[in-house]
Amino acid sequence: MQIYLPIAEISVGLFALLGVGGLVGFLSGMFGVGGGFLITPLLFFLGVPPTVAVATGANQVVASSVSAVLSHIRRRTVDFRMGWVLLAGGLIGSSLGIFVFNLLSRLGQIDLAVQLSYVLFLGLVGLIMFQESMRAILRSRSQPGKVPKRHQHLWVHRWPLKMKFRASGLYISVIPPLMVGALVGVLAAVMGVGGGFIMVPAMIYLLGMPTKVVVGTSLFQIIFVSAYTTMMHAITNGTVDIMLALALIVGGVIGAQFGAQAGARLKAEQVRILLALIVLGVAATLATGLLLRPDELYSISSEGHA
Amino acid sequence: MIRRILAPLLALALLAPPLPAQEPAGETIVAGLSQTRIAITTSFSGSDVLVFGAVRREAPIPDGPLQVIVTLEGPAEQVTVRRKERVAGIWINTDAVEIDRAPSFYSVASSVPLREALTDTEDLRYSISIPRAIRSVGAVIEGAPTFVEALIRIREEEAHYVDEPAGAEIAEDTLFRAQFRMPADLTEGTYLTRIFLTRDGRVVDSHETAIDVRKEGLERWLFALSREQPPLYGLLSLFIAVALGWAASAGFRYLRR
Numbered sequence: 001m002q003i004y005l006p007i008a009e010i011s012v013g014l015f016a017l018l019g020v021g022g023l024v025g026f027l028s029g030m031f032g033v034g035g036g037f038l039i040t041p042l043l044f045f046l047g048v049p050p051t052v053a054v055a056t057g058a059n060q061v062v063a064s065s066v067s068a069v070l071s072h073i074r075r076r077t078v079d080f081r082m083g084w085v086l087l088a089g090g091l092i093g094s095s096l097g098i099f100v101f102n103l104l105s106r107l108g109q110i111d112l113a114v115q116l117s118y119v120l121f122l123g124l125v126g127l128i129m130f131q132e133s134m135r136a137i138l139r140s141r142s143q144p145g146k147v148p149k150r151h152q153h154l155w156v157h158r159w160p161l162k163m164k165f166r167a168s169g170l171y172i173s174v175i176p177p178l179m180v181g182a183l184v185g186v187l188a189a190v191m192g193v194g195g196g197f198i199m200v201p202a203m204i205y206l207l208g209m210p211t212k213v214v215v216g217t218s219l220f221q222i223i224f225v226s227a228y229t230t231m232m233h234a235i236t237n238g239t240v241d242i243m244l245a246l247a248l249i250v251g252g253v254i255g256a257q258f259g260a261q262a263g264a265r266l267k268a269e270q271v272r273i274l275l276a277l278i279v280l281g282v283a284a285t286l287a288t289g290l291l292l293r294p295d296e297l298y299s300i301s302s303e304g305h306a
Numbered sequence: 307m308i309r310r311i312l313a314p315l316l317a318l319a320l321l322a323p324p325l326p327a328q329e330p331a332g333e334t335i336v337a338g339l340s341q342t343r344i345a346i347t348t349s350f351s352g353s354d355v356l357v358f359g360a361v362r363r364e365a366p367i368p369d370g371p372l373q374v375i376v377t378l379e380g381p382a383e384q385v386t387v388r389r390k391e392r393v394a395g396i397w398i399n400t401d402a403v404e405i406d407r408a409p410s411f412y413s414v415a416s417s418v419p420l421r422e423a424l425t426d427t428e429d430l431r432y433s434i435s436i437p438r439a440i441r442s443v444g445a446v447i448e449g450a451p452t453f454v455e456a457l458i459r460i461r462e463e464e465a466h467y468v469d470e471p472a473g474a475e476i477a478e479d480t481l482f483r484a485q486f487r488m489p490a491d492l493t494e495g496t497y498l499t500r501i502f503l504t505r506d507g508r509v510v511d512s513h514e515t516a517i518d519v520r521k522e523g524l525e526r527w528l529f530a531l532s533r534e535q536p537p538l539y540g541l542l543s544l545f546i547a548v549a550l551g552w553a554a555s556a557g558f559r560y561l562r563r
Contacts, residue, residue: 002349002350002351002490003348003349004346004347004348004349004350004351004490004525006521006524006525006526006528006529006532007528007529007532009491009492009493009494010490010491011350011351011352011490011491047491059543059544059547060547062544062547062548062551063546063547063548063550063551064551065551066547066548066551066552066555067550067551067552067554067555068555070551070552070555070556071555071558071559074559112396112398112399116396227544227547230540230543230544230547231537231540231541231544233540234532234536234537234539234540234543235536235537235540238532238533238536238539240532240539240540240543242528242532242539242542242543242546243348243524243525243528245543245546245547246546246550249546249547249550249551250550253550253551253553253554253555254554256551256554257554257555257558290396290397291395291396291397292397293392293397294390294397296456296460297389297390297391297397297456298387298388298389298390298453298456298457298459298460299387299388299390299399299460300385300386300387300388300457300460300461301385301386301388
């Protein structure tokens, strides 16, 4: 069954869209990532123009994040105070990121910048997470019962403006979360993603938050960052396709519910190692695209009606 | 009485300029289209267009076989073609050529291969073949023709540029028809149909009609809203996202009870 998308101006199979939405929604609910880093390449594969894929992906991330965050709120695994602090940093970062994006567009190298930052950040984050969670699994096997120390006092914890984050069991300075939020905001705007795949490890390893709270809190702030991105794309480029979003959302919200339940059944280390593998897989795919000689050296972009 | 009326008419006819060189044999096209409007609705998955017609002539059929060429052309766009090169181990876009006018869709059907149906001069004059339908002036980069070739190659693979050397038929030097397949990813706008009759590679007569391709219903409404009221459109898409996200969560909670 084919469906014509009014903004993308193509006709795509409805079930393919529902499938893409469902898969990304499942991962979103399970890991607390928005799934933007997966949805864009998948839509591109279906023939959706990249600009429409990025903008509409952001819109679908809003829906799956709302759906998943509601189940996290019921399980009390959202640190709202931390979420607001991260969001404040995130909006500053997004605005800065949109400035950087426009600058790179003018220089004509935005595609390369986006692909390189995907490979670099996904690769780095994936490797760190994979290594850390492997170590955690090995440790829990060799010494059962002994819980590793959670509160490591990193240098960032000695800064002023301390605040209590009860849900996370932390008493730290607000400056590190603001900085993490801002950094993710910049990357989110430049790469056109929610930024969960950077936010989640940053919360675990930089802020020392417990994994169970990390997912819900990340989702909470992703809702707002991707809503902001959607509005920006709709207003400046007019590339959000409601019909496409609708098909992805219907698949996505259902997937997110299953994902959140599957995630609750898995151990924290298992969730992290799975996410690490997916992130590494996407990074490797994109890296081969940059390194191998493409089949077609030329590409076309049309700039409206002449 | 009759002579008095006829005399000035005869004088006028003698004074009138000679007929254009294009129609020496007095053969003209009478043509029709299977549809002059294409509505893009939600379930749109491409469309077939049939162009048909006949040759009207007052004199006996001149010597030499008559050929027919039919073109279907979508709205023109400005296009940038980029080329990748290997820099420091990775493939990145380096050179780019801007092409002023390239049709978003172009299909040409002829009764015999274009090279036989048309001389180069006539092709240049009427812009019939695919390379002639693309206009690129002021392309300064070295090897610009390869960029135009790349544009044609990519669009031919996407079936946006189609050359069908046997796509048109002409029977008894009089009746002709050509069938076009328009793909699902159509750009909105006016599509121009041109019909050319050629003899010995020279155009004998030509005829133009237009097909109006427009989004309709929900597609029309959403597209217009996204262009005329972008903030409202953005809010609508966010509202749908939040509402569906909430509905899914509530629905699943209800199912689990």
